[in-house]
Amino acid sequence: MLITLSDYQRIYSIAHAVLKSENSDTNRSCLFYNYCGAYILNNHYKIKAKVYSGFAAYHLGVENILGFGSIEDGTLKSSEDEFHSWIEADGWLIDFMAPEFPNIMLSKGYDSPIPRKMMQSRLINMADGPDNLKESGNFLVIPDMEVTKSLADHLESRPAFVDLVDICNRWFHKKPNKMHKSISISNGEGQLNQVSLSGIKSIVGRW
Template sequence: MGKFLLPLSEYNRIYQVTHGVLQGIPDATAERACLFFAAVGGYVLNQCYKIRAQVVGGAFCLCVGDGGGEVATFGKLEDGQLVSGHDAFHVWLQTDTHIIDFMAPIYREASADYPKSADLPRKMMQRRLDEEIPNLDALAHTGDFRYYPDPALTDKLLDGFLAKRFNEDLIKVAMAWYGKRRAKQMPTFAMQDEKGHVTRLSLAAKVATSSW
């Protein structure tokens, strides 16, 4: 099994298109749109790469500094355990072999409450399932990670997301802009709403430069 399913350039392409669509929505906050990143990424992996990828919601933690003291978390601690809820969760993709998070390049913005968030590097999150640490106490080295899937929460999040026609339309825009897997990516794209208003989208400039 390879270390990555996607090379960095292809990972960044999916991330840039997804982020670029969000940048064209006035009220969208990209660093809070983990479900949209997962949804678009899942469509691309399933349809363009023929890689079975499932959207998963729950809690997540990532060690961002050696020693175990610096940990970025998405979720909430209850009785010493990291759990998720409607007010504290993250969403990612899971394949048969890997965990992939296309929102990872903007963890810096998503972790604004973390004291050293400004120092978080822009990296991709694409790791083999067998690299996951066994528990929170084992978080010791940069890149150590642990996910806590919540199937019930995932179903509710997806049901709410897909019930909105607007979200489906945005996914279609992202897929049209992405185009074919081996085609050259267009740097800009015109998005038109039902009233005929055109918004010019541009690929996100901030990209991952390495991997966690």
């Protein structure tokens, strides 16, 4: 693996805590989770990590397959309204939003228990089509470079988004170094909000 489960948990937890402090929908924040993760991987690990957006599908166990995008005339497609984002780095796929997948499935009406896991797998192990998403941990991602660039241009033009990613980067420390359990973030009106890692659920394994 590129990073340990413990460090993945730290990156996810920081992004999750900051999103919650901004009252964002953590089930629909793949861009922030993964831009934050890629920035940290580049800065703290010197890993060349890049965020891609497009169609994605993950097998979460039993009969649970979570898909992002659309299917038109048998073709897997994505758009700026229907997409998912993930990280590719050194031949690996990493998705820092994966611990939220159980919540997304619940929101879609699936009630079977799904464990909270990290997504970190070699790209060479990717399924070669949707019909081969047969086992837990199988995945399929199809980058759309136009969607990727359009979303990136939009986000990078938003100073608030860039500032929050930078806050996450400065908060993060790799193990065995200790990390602050909480930080203060300005709400833009001169007031400081306390952002805490307490109460964030643990991740139990890897897809």
